[in-house]
Each structure stands twice: as structure tokens, then as C-alpha cells.
Amino acid sequence: MSNVIDLDPQPDEPGAPGAQTAGKREQTKLTNRRAILDAAREAFGELGYETVTVRDIIRRTSLSVGAFYNYYRSKEEVYEALADDGARRFRPILAAQYEAATDFQSYIRRAIAAYFRFLVEEHDSWQNDAAQPHLRGQTPEMKAVYDQVWWSISDTLERGHGPKVDTEYLAGACIAIAREVGEQMLTRQPIDVDAAVEFATQMILGGLPALPRQES
Amino acid sequence: MSNVIDLDPQPDEPGAPGAQTAGKREQTKLTNRRAILDAAREAFGELGYETVTVRDIIRRTSLSVGAFYNYYRSKEEVYEALADDGARRFRPILAAQYEAATDFQSYIRRAIAAYFRFLVEEHDSWQNDAAQPHLRGQTPEMKAVYDQVWWSISDTLERGHGPKVDTEYLAGACIAIAREVGEQMLTRQPIDVDAAVEFATQMILGGLPALPRQES
Amino acid sequence: MSNVIDLDPQPDEPGAPGAQTAGKREQTKLTNRRAILDAAREAFGELGYETVTVRDIIRRTSLSVGAFYNYYRSKEEVYEALADDGARRFRPILAAQYEAATDFQSYIRRAIAAYFRFLVEEHDSWQNDAAQPHLRGQTPEMKAVYDQVWWSISDTLERGHGPKVDTEYLAGACIAIAREVGEQMLTRQPIDVDAAVEFATQMILGGLPALPRQES
Amino acid sequence: MSNVIDLDPQPDEPGAPGAQTAGKREQTKLTNRRAILDAAREAFGELGYETVTVRDIIRRTSLSVGAFYNYYRSKEEVYEALADDGARRFRPILAAQYEAATDFQSYIRRAIAAYFRFLVEEHDSWQNDAAQPHLRGQTPEMKAVYDQVWWSISDTLERGHGPKVDTEYLAGACIAIAREVGEQMLTRQPIDVDAAVEFATQMILGGLPALPRQES
DNA sequence: GATGAATGAGCGTTCATTCAT
DNA sequence: GATGAATGAACGCTCATTCAT
Numbered sequence: 001m002s003n004v005i006d007l008d009p010q011p012d013e014p015g016a017p018g019a020q021t022a023g024k025r026e027q028t029k030l031t032n033r034r035a036i037l038d039a040a041r042e043a044f045g046e047l048g049y050e051t052v053t054v055r056d057i058i059r060r061t062s063l064s065v066g067a068f069y070n071y072y073r074s075k076e077e078v079y080e081a082l083a084d085d086g087a088r089r090f091r092p093i094l095a096a097q098y099e100a101a102t103d104f105q106s107y108i109r110r111a112i113a114a115y116f117r118f119l120v121e122e123h124d125s126w127q128n129d130a131a132q133p134h135l136r137g138q139t140p141e142m143k144a145v146y147d148q149v150w151w152s153i154s155d156t157l158e159r160g161h162g163p164k165v166d167t168e169y170l171a172g173a174c175i176a177i178a179r180e181v182g183e184q185m186l187t188r189q190p191i192d193v194d195a196a197v198e199f200a201t202q203m204i205l206g207g208l209p210a211l212p213r214q215e216s
Numbered sequence: 217m218s219n220v221i222d223l224d225p226q227p228d229e230p231g232a233p234g235a236q237t238a239g240k241r242e243q244t245k246l247t248n249r250r251a252i253l254d255a256a257r258e259a260f261g262e263l264g265y266e267t268v269t270v271r272d273i274i275r276r277t278s279l280s281v282g283a284f285y286n287y288y289r290s291k292e293e294v295y296e297a298l299a300d301d302g303a304r305r306f307r308p309i310l311a312a313q314y315e316a317a318t319d320f321q322s323y324i325r326r327a328i329a330a331y332f333r334f335l336v337e338e339h340d341s342w343q344n345d346a347a348q349p350h351l352r353g354q355t356p357e358m359k360a361v362y363d364q365v366w367w368s369i370s371d372t373l374e375r376g377h378g379p380k381v382d383t384e385y386l387a388g389a390c391i392a393i394a395r396e397v398g399e400q401m402l403t404r405q406p407i408d409v410d411a412a413v414e415f416a417t418q419m420i421l422g423g424l425p426a427l428p429r430q431e432s
Numbered sequence: 433m434s435n436v437i438d439l440d441p442q443p444d445e446p447g448a449p450g451a452q453t454a455g456k457r458e459q460t461k462l463t464n465r466r467a468i469l470d471a472a473r474e475a476f477g478e479l480g481y482e483t484v485t486v487r488d489i490i491r492r493t494s495l496s497v498g499a500f501y502n503y504y505r506s507k508e509e510v511y512e513a514l515a516d517d518g519a520r521r522f523r524p525i526l527a528a529q530y531e532a533a534t535d536f537q538s539y540i541r542r543a544i545a546a547y548f549r550f551l552v553e554e555h556d557s558w559q560n561d562a563a564q565p566h567l568r569g570q571t572p573e574m575k576a577v578y579d580q581v582w583w584s585i586s587d588t589l590e591r592g593h594g595p596k597v598d599t600e601y602l603a604g605a606c607i608a609i610a611r612e613v614g615e616q617m618l619t620r621q622p623i624d625v626d627a628a629v630e631f632a633t634q635m636i637l638g639g640l641p642a643l644p645r646q647e648s
Numbered sequence: 649m650s651n652v653i654d655l656d657p658q659p660d661e662p663g664a665p666g667a668q669t670a671g672k673r674e675q676t677k678l679t680n681r682r683a684i685l686d687a688a689r690e691a692f693g694e695l696g697y698e699t700v701t702v703r704d705i706i707r708r709t710s711l712s713v714g715a716f717y718n719y720y721r722s723k724e725e726v727y728e729a730l731a732d733d734g735a736r737r738f739r740p741i742l743a744a745q746y747e748a749a750t751d752f753q754s755y756i757r758r759a760i761a762a763y764f765r766f767l768v769e770e771h772d773s774w775q776n777d778a779a780q781p782h783l784r785g786q787t788p789e790m791k792a793v794y795d796q797v798w799w800s801i802s803d804t805l806e807r808g809h810g811p812k813v814d815t816e817y818l819a820g821a822c823i824a825i826a827r828e829v830g831e832q833m834l835t836r837q838p839i840d841v842d843a844a845v846e847f848a849t850q851m852i853l854g855g856l857p858a859l860p861r862q863e864s
Numbered sequence: 865g866a867t868g869a870a871t872g873a874g875c876g877t878t879c880a881t882t883c884a885t
Numbered sequence: 886g887a888t889g890a891a892t893g894a895a896c897g898c899t900c901a902t903t904c905a906t
Contacts, residue, residue, distance in 0.1 A: 025865085032866095050266030053900060064867045066904085075901070169397050169415045176392035181385050195428070199385050203423040210422025212414050241885060245890075270876060280892045285877070287890095457906060461869075482698030486897060496871045501898070503869095601829050601847050608824035613817050630860050631817045638858025639851040644843070673886085680887095701879060712888045714883085723880070 033071050035061040037085075040078045045139045049079060079140050086141030087148055090118055094152050105205055107156055112178055112204075113197045115149050119182050120193055138183075146182075150175045165211045174204050249287050251277040256294045257342060261355040265295060295356050302357030303364055306334055310368050320379070321421055323372055328394055328420075329413045331365050335398050336407055366391045381427045390420050465503050467493040472510045473558060477571040481511060511572050518573030519580055522550055526584050536595070537637055539588055544610055544636075545629045547581050551614050552625055582607045597643045606636050681719050683709040685733075688726045693787045697727060727788050734789030735796055738766055742800050753853055755804055760826055760852075761845045763797050767830050768841055786831075794830075798823045813859045822852050 039060035043052045054075055058068050072078040097114050101107035122141060154171035177200050185196040255276035259268045270291055274284050288294040313330050317323035338357065370387035393416050401412040471492035475484045486507055490500050504510040529546050533539035554573065586603035609632050617628040687708035691700045702723055706716050720726040745762050749755035770789060802819035825848050833844040 029865090048266070050264070054902085055900080065869095065902085066867050067865080069902070070865065073902095166411075166415055168400060169412070170419075172396040172400055173393045173416070173419050176396035177389045180388040180392035184384060184388055195382075196385070198428050199382055200389075202426040202428060203386075203389050205423075206426025207419040207421075207423035210418040212411070212418060239885085241888090241890080244884095248890085269874080271874090281877085282879085282893065283891055291876070455906085457867090457869080460905095464869085480698070482696070485895080487895090497898080498872065498900085499870055507897070598843075598847055600832060601844070602851075604828040604832055605825045605848075605851050608828035609821045612820040612824035616816060616820050627814075627860070628817070631814055632821070634858040634860060635818075635821050635855040637855075639853075639855035642850040642854025644846050644850060677886085702881085703879080713881085713890095714888050715886080717881070718886065 029071075032061075032063060032067060035063065036068060036071055036078060037082060041082055041139050041141065044079065044082070049140075083140035083144035086122075086139075086144040090115075090145045090148050093118060094148055098152065098156070104156065108153070108174065108204055109197070109201045111149060111152055112200050113193075115145065115178055116182055116185060116193050116197055116200075118145060119186060120191055123186050123191075146175065146179050149178055164214050165208075166214060170211070173207075177203055248277070248279060248283065251279065252284060252287050252294065253298065254342075257298055257355045257357065260295065260298065261342075265356075299356035299360040302338075302355075303360040306331075306361045306364050309334060310364055314368065314372070320372065324369070324390070324420055325413070325417045327365060327368060328416050329409075331361070331394055332398050332401060332409050332412055332416075334361060335402060336409055339402050339407075362391065362395055365394055379424060379427065380430050381424075382430060386427070389423075393419055464493070464495060464499065467495065468500060468503050468510065469514065470558075473514055473571045473573065476511065476514065477558075481572075515572035515576040518554075518571075519576040522547075522577045522580050525550060526580055530584065530588070536588060540585070540606070540636055541629070541633045543581060543584055544632050545625075547577070547610055548614050548617060548625050548628055548632075550577060551618060552623055555618050555623075578607065578611055581610055595640060595643065596646050597640075598646060602643070605639075609635055677719075680709075680711060680715060683711065684716060684719055684726065685730060689730055689787050689789065692727065692730065697788075731788035731792035734770075734787075734792040738763075738793045738796050741766060742796055746800065746804070752804065756801070756822070756852055757845070757849045759797060759800055760848050761841075763793065763826055764830055764833060764841050764845055764848075766793060767834060768839055771834050771839075794823065794827050797826055812862050813856075814862060818859070821855075825851055 036057065039057045040052075042060060043056045047056065052075070054065060054068055057075075057078070058065055068078075072081065093114050094111060097110035098107060101110050119142065122139075150171065153174045154167065157167040157171055181196050181200040181203075185191060185193065252273065255273045256268075258276060259272045263272065268291070270281060270284055273291075273294070274281055277283075284294075288297065309330050310327060313326035314323060317326050335358070342355075366387065369390045370383070373383040373387055397412050397416040397419075401407060401409065468489065471489045472484075474492060475488045479488065484507070486497060486500055489507075489510070490497055500510075504513065525546050526543060529542035530539060533542050551574070558571075582603065585606050586599070589599040589603055613628050613632040613635075617623060617625065684705065687705045688700075690708060691704045695704065700723070702713060702716055705723075705726070706713055716726075720729065741762050742759060745758035746755060749758050767790065770787075798819065801822045802815065805815040805819055829844050829848040829851075833839060833841070
């Protein structure tokens with residue numbers, strides 16, 4: 001499965017008259033768009049943005065070079081589509097954690113847990129990775145989600161939900177940890193999300209009291 | 217000044233008779249080699265290895281394409297010259313910290329401090345950074361030094377100088393923090409090394425006791 | 433016409449249903465492939481393999497550099513396509529002479545005649561030669577055919593169909609004569625194949641009895 | 649030894665007052681010029697004109713690139729110097745054969761013999777050939793000498809010293825044989841000049857009577 | 865829409881030649 | 886003169902993008 005990327009940029013208003021039956025054309029378009037995205041994710045994950053050629057992408061589909069440009073205006077655009085999608089899907093998840101959290105500690109734990117679970121889900125749905133000698137191993141989607149985590153933590157700290165410490169350093173450190181541990185977690189067999197969450201959370205929260213305080 | 221990269225591949229034996237006066241040619245060569253390295257550092261820092269073209273590098277000098285190849289055999293070679301140099305200069309510094317340290321705690325503090333001081337020194341000598349829209353901001357030199365820190369921490373943990381925790385996660389987290397805080401530190405005005413060291417050290421050492429233990 | 437080079441790498445099965453009308457795209461491809469081959473033949477003939485650049489070739493067509501590489505993977509490949517083709521077309525002709533010949537004398541005469549006739553046919557279909565200051569004047573095709581003649585004569589001698597003389601010298605001399613007389617023949621107006629065949633054959637066969645014998 | 653190339657383009661008039669002692673400068677110049685020519689001969693013989701770089705030549709001397717251009721204005725010029733020299737040295741030898749010959753037959757034999765002996769002498773003085781996988785194996789000098797033979801035979805035929813046959817074909821065939829047999833001769837061990845002369849001469853002279861006559 | 869050939873700027877690299885030392 | 890670094894046009898080749906079919 002290719003994840004839940006919204007493949008139709010201008011979605012029909014649901015319930016609009018005559019729109020119930022999508023039509024074969026629309027089906028094909030959806031299928032192709034998805035195929036390109038899947039191929040692109042795989043290619044970017046394996047080779048990195050610079051190294052990937054448009055032909056690397058379409059070679060993993062049954063489409064032609066020309067078709068690629070029917071769906072995306074450039075190599076960059078498909079990269080961003082992937083990234084946007086990761087962010088769009090993860091944002092509500094993260095927001096829910098914020099709502100459910102009672103204090104900074106619980107927010108961190110929840111955010112990390114949500115992030116790691118998301119990572120694993122994505123990972124599962126990108127099985128095509130195969131066992132290539134993964135050169136870089138970071139899809140645009142993962143990068144975008146990681147950026148979301150950054151903003152959430154940083155924002156939470158700014159709004160005073162956390163201790164009076166150097167907010168930027170702390171946010172940076174938190175997400176550096178989350179990123180690093182998260183990425184390592186995915187390489188292990190079997191994947192143990194709970195252990196990773198525990199490790200990252202304790203690393204962050206345990207360090208907190210010791211941190212140098214700042215005058216408010 | 218362009219750092220302490222040994223610009224002269226076959227250095228004169230110090231004190232060799234008649235070697236005192238370098239001659240204008242030798243001067244020019246040194247200057248050009250340095251100019252290329254500086255330009256390459258800047259270019260790699262801004263654009264990343266793949267994106268940088270040889271012409272990107274020489275455009276930042278007053279030299280011609282051909283001259284580049286008089287000094288380095290390929291784009292790769294100049295990249296590695298930069299990286300090797302960073303590593304070569306930092307290695308002894310790190311080793312000294314290891315010798316001076318009495319336990320894991322003191323080693324971490326010393327290693328971090330050494331790393332941050334090194335970063336600052338390098339930074340000072342790379343004024344040309346300017347304020348470009350830094351796309352990645354990691355020169356080969358910094359990457360190499362960062363790798364050194366990784367190996368030192370990871371190695372120290374392996375040898376049992378640290379607590380019985382998930383060594384790989386911990387090493388990863390340590391250097392993720394060091395990298396992140398170090399990089400942020402450099403963007404601030406004025407640069408406060410002590411504060412950064414304090415922050416990173418406390419974050420790591422404070423988090424340590426809380427970390428989930430592993431059965432030995 | 434650009435000779436009989438098989439321009440279509442995967443020819444339609446003759447009579448395959450629906451394959452009668454080639455379509456404009458296929459036509460263009462054939463035309464371009466031929467244009468490149470013609471241009472390459474001309475360029476190699478005038479300038480020699482080393483001197484010819486890919487741009488020399490495409491300059492003689494209305495195509496772009498990129499198009500060249502759509503048809504041939506390298507300068508070398510187009511050279512070999514030309515050579516292979518000459519050889520492929522001439523081989524059966526030569527083989528037929530071998531079959532028809534009763535002794536060495538008749539074989540020589542037939543082989544020379546076949547070679548000269550082939551030269552003339554090719555020459556006719558390469559009108560584009562124009563009158564440039566022909567620097568070398570040997571296309572890959574002619575070279576390949578000439579090599580064929582060499583092998584045929586040399587092989588015939590080895591198999592004992594000829595007199596007991598220094599086989600290597602004789603084969604070398606025969607084809608040197610064939611090459612030289614053949615090339616001169618093409619420069620004359622009108623081209624007189626019979627006279628050239630007569631000359632070359634008599635030169636070789638007349639010289640034969642006088643040749644120093646070797647102990648068998 | 650580097651052959652007898654006249655290394656001094658503007659030779660002192662012998663006996664000119666004050667010119668007896670050449671001076672050290674002149675000596676060095678002569679030595680260098682010779683070194684370049686020797687190196688160039690070797691390089692051209694091994695690699696062919698196109699493939700040879702100026703650095704290929706000077707690498708075989710103890711000189712610098714710059715020095716090369718003090719002696720020859722271009723790569724082409726040194727090539728021609730080599731060729732001119734071969735011609736200049738061979739011309740008188742050939743002329744002597746002409747004087748000594750009584751008829752076409754004897755002239756052919758003498759010319760061939762002179763040519764082959766010359767080839768062997770040159771060959772001996774270019775020992776540096778070593779055993780590289782000789783890619784082309786034709787120095788400019790040999791090419792030039794071969795051209796001399798061409799002109800001499802062709803000229804002799806024109807002046808009516810030979811039979812009334814197609815002069816151009818015959819001259820072409822003669823020298824094609826001479827070239828081919830001569831070149832093969834050099835590759836054999838031991839080199840048997842007499843046998844080669846005998847072969848080439850008989851091939852030519854034996855073939856002569858059989859040749860189609862032309863109306864004068 | 866889908867196709868895939870055509871385009872041409874751009875890449876890393878080489879090399880004949882120049883020229884400051 | 887001798888030197889060898891500097892120059893820059895040119896090379897073989899790639900690839901994002903366009904466009905006729």
C-alpha cells in the first residue's frame with residue numbers, strides 16, 4: 001500500500017451530484033499518481049535527492065517519462081508532495097497528543113511514542129525497500145514528520161509548558177534524540193517501539209532537572 | 217586564515233639549508249591551494265557534495281578550471297582532503313581528553329568541551345561563511361570530526377566505562393545532542409561555549425541514571 | 433540511400449498483422465539513425481576515429497548531441513556499427529567466391545573482383561563524400577571488409593590451396609595490392625572495375641611463380 | 649643514438665671564423681632537441697599522433713613542458729620534424745640507387761633493398777620500442793621514407809624506364825608491397841633482409857610481364 | 865492522457881599552449 | 886633558456902524537461 005497520500009489535488013465535493021461513480025479515467029489517474037509516489041519514495045530513500053533521476057523513478061513504474069510530468073511538474077515537486085503528505089498525515093496525530101497531555105513530561109512521552117509508532121507504520125508500508133545497500137535511507141516523508149516534531153516540542157516549550165531552560169537547545173536536543181533513536185529503532189530486528197520510546201523519553205526527561213536554569 | 221591544513225604535500229625538512237626562502241612560485245601555490253580549499257569548504261557547506269560542481273568551487277577563487285586539477289585530481293579528492301584534515305587535527309585533541317578523564321562522566325564533559333571549542337576555532341577561521349541560505353551547513357571537516365566524536369563515545373561505552381544501558385542508543389543520542397547543540401551554538405551572537413558545554417553535558421549525564429538498564 | 437545497414441534493431445516480423453504501416457515515429461527514428469550513420473561514415477572517412485568528435489558527427493545532421501546517444505551508446509558503438517555492417521554484408525559474398533573457386537588462382541581473381549565490385553557499390557551509395565581534403569579516406573566499413581579479404585586470402589594459403597611460399601608475406605602483399613588498387617580505382621572517372629581486377633589479379637598471379645619457394 | 653637528424657636548424661657555416669668551439673649552450677640545445685625527438689619518435693610509434701600528448705613526449709625526457717615549446721612550436725611541428733628527417737636522410741640513398749641502376753628491374757631491386765636496409769637501421773636505433781603492445785607502430789619517419797619510395801618508383805615509371813602499363817596502379821602496387829613486406833620483416837626474429845628483398849622484388853618483377861599493356 | 869525521442873545546458877575532466885618566475 | 890602552474894576551449898556523456906505523435 002502506498003500510504004494515505006491524498007492523491008487527488010482537487011477532490012470532488014463528496015456527495016456532489018453525479019460524482020459518485022469515479023469513472024475509469026479518474027481511477028487510472030489515481031493509480032498512476034500513487035505508483036509514481038511509491039516509486040519516488042523508494043528511489044529517494046535509496047539514492048537521495050540529488051542522485052535520483054526522473055528515470056530512476058519511472059523505471060519503478062510501468063509509466064513513461066512523459067507521464068511523470070503529467071502528474072508532477074518537476075522532480076522537486078514530487079519530492080515535496082511526499083514530504084507534504086507525511087506532514088499532513090502526522091499533524092493531527094501530534095495535535096491529539098497535545099490535547100491529551102497534562103504537562104510537558106506527558107507531552108514529550110506521547111509525542112515521542114506517536115512519532116515512533118508513525119515511523120514504524122510508514123516503514124511497514126514501504127516494504128519495497130528490499131535489502132539494497134541503503135545509501136541514505138531518509139525519505140522526504142520522514143524528514144517532514146521529524147520537522148513536525150521539532151515544531152511541536154519547540155512550540156510547547158515556548159508556551160511555557162516546560163521548565164525555564166534554554167528552549168532552543170532543549171528543543172533541538174529533544175528532536176535530535178528522537179530522530180536518532182527512531183532511526184536506529186527501525187534498523188533493529190524485531191522492532192521494539194516501547195523500548196525505544198522508553199529510552200528516548202527517559203533520556204530527555206531525566207536530563208531535564210539537571211539542566212542549567214535561565215533567568216526568566 | 218584557512219585553518220591549519222598542511223598545504224604542502226612534501227614539506228621541507230625543517231632547517232634544511234637553503235629552504236628558508238620559499239620563492240614566489242611556492243607562495244602562489246600555497247595561496248592557490250588554500251584558496252581552493254576555502255572555496256571548496258564554503259561550497260560544500262552551502263550546497264552539499266552532490267550539488268557542488270567543480271565550477272562552483274573555482275568560481276569562488278580567481279583561478280581557472282584547469283588550475284583546480286593541478287591541485288586536486290578530482291572533486292572527490294578535495295572533499296576528502298577537507299575531511300581528512302578535520303579528522304587529523306581533532307584526533308589528538310580527543311585522545312588527550314580520553315587520557316585525562318577518570319570516568320565516563322568526566323570523559324563526556326571533556327569530549328564535548330573539546331568538540332565545541334574545536335568547532336568555534338574552525339568557525340572563526342572560516343569567515344567566508346557569509347549569510348547564504350545555508351542549505352545543509354556541514355563541511356566535510358565538521359562531518360569528519362563529528363564522526364570522531366561518535367567513535368570515541370561509542371568506543372568508551374563498549375569498553376564498559378559507562379553504565380549498562382543500550383550502548384548504541386546512548387552513543388547515538390550523545391552525539392546527536394552534541395551535534396545539534398554545537399551547531400546551534402555557532403549561530404548565536406556572542407558564542408557562549410561554556411553554556412553550550414554545560415547544557416549538552418547535563419542533558420546527557422542528567423539523563424543517564426534514569427535510563428532503562430539492560431541485563432548484562 | 434545510406435546502404436543496407438539494418439537500421440531497425442528489432443525488425444517487425446514480415447507480414448505480422450498491423451505492422452504494415454510503420455507510423456511517423458518509427459519513420460523518424462529510421463531516418464535519424466540513418467542520418468547519424470551517414471554522418472558518422474563521412475566523418476570517420478574524413479577525419480579518422482580519434483579526431484572525430486561526437487559533435488563532428490551530429491553537426492552533419494540536424495540532430496542534437498542528446499539524440500546521438502539515443503541511438504548509439506558511445507562514439508565507439510557507432511564506429512563498430514559501421515564496421516560490423518560492412519563485414520556482415522561482405523562475408524557471404526566472399527564465401528560464395530570460395531565455394532565457386534576451383535583453385536587458388538581462380539579464388540584470387542574472384543575474391544578481388546568481388547571486393548572491387550563491393551567497393552564500387554558502397555562508393556555509389558555514399559555520395560556525400562563530396563570533395564573534402566580527405567585526410568585518411570577509410571571508413572570503418574571499408575576497413576572491416578578489407579580485413580575480411582585479408583583473412584580469406586591468408587586462410588586459403590594456410591590450407592595449402594596455394595604454392596609453398598612465405599604465406600604471411602604473400603597474404604600481406606595480396607591484400608596490400610588489393611587495397612591500393614581498389615582505392616585508386618575509386619578515384620578515377622569513369623570507374624573501370626574490370627581493368628582494376630585484371631591489373632591486381634595479374635600482378636598477384638604473375639608474381640607467384642617467381643616467388644622464392646620454401647622447404648615444406 | 650637518435651639517428652642523424654640535423655638538430656641545428658641554422659647550421660653554422662663550417663669553418664666560419666670563431667665558430668669552431670660550439671660552446672656549452674649549443675651543446676645543451678643539441679642534446680635537448682635530440683632528446684625530444686627521440687622521445688617523440690617513441691611516443692608516436694607507440695601511441696599514434698592523436699593519442700600522444702605533449703606530456704607523453706616530455707615525460708620520456710628530463711625536460712619540462714615549457715622546454716618542448718622552446719624547441720618546437722607545436723605537437724605537429726615535432727611530428728613533421730621527424731618525418732622531414734627521415735625523408736632527408738633517405739633521399740640521397742635512393743638517389744644513389746637510381747644512378748647505379750641500369751634498368752627498371754635493377755632499380756626496383758636496389759630501391760627495395762635500400763628501403764629495407766634503411767628500415768632495419770632505423771629500427772635498430774630505436775630500441776626503446778621495448779615490447780609494449782604496439783598499437784600502431786609507424787613513426788612519422790617511416791611514413792616519410794615510404795612516401796619517398798613511392799615518388800621514386802612512380803617517377804621512374806613515368807620517365808619510361810618501365811613497361812607500358814598503368815603507371816599509377818603499378819607504382820601503388822609496388823610500394824604497397826614494399827611497405828607491407830617491410831613492416832612484416834621487422835616483426836620477425838631474426839630479421840632477414842635478403843629474404844624480404846627477394847620476396848618483394850620477385851613479387852613485383854614476376855608480376856610485371858603478365859600485366860595488361862596499355863596503348864602508349 | 866500517454867509516449868518516448870529530442871533538446872541542450874551542464875557536468876567532470878583533459879590537454880595544447882602560454883607566460884610569470 | 887628552463888620551468889611548471891595557469892588557462893580555457895573542447896571532449897564524451899547525462900539528464901531534467903519539452904513536445905510531436
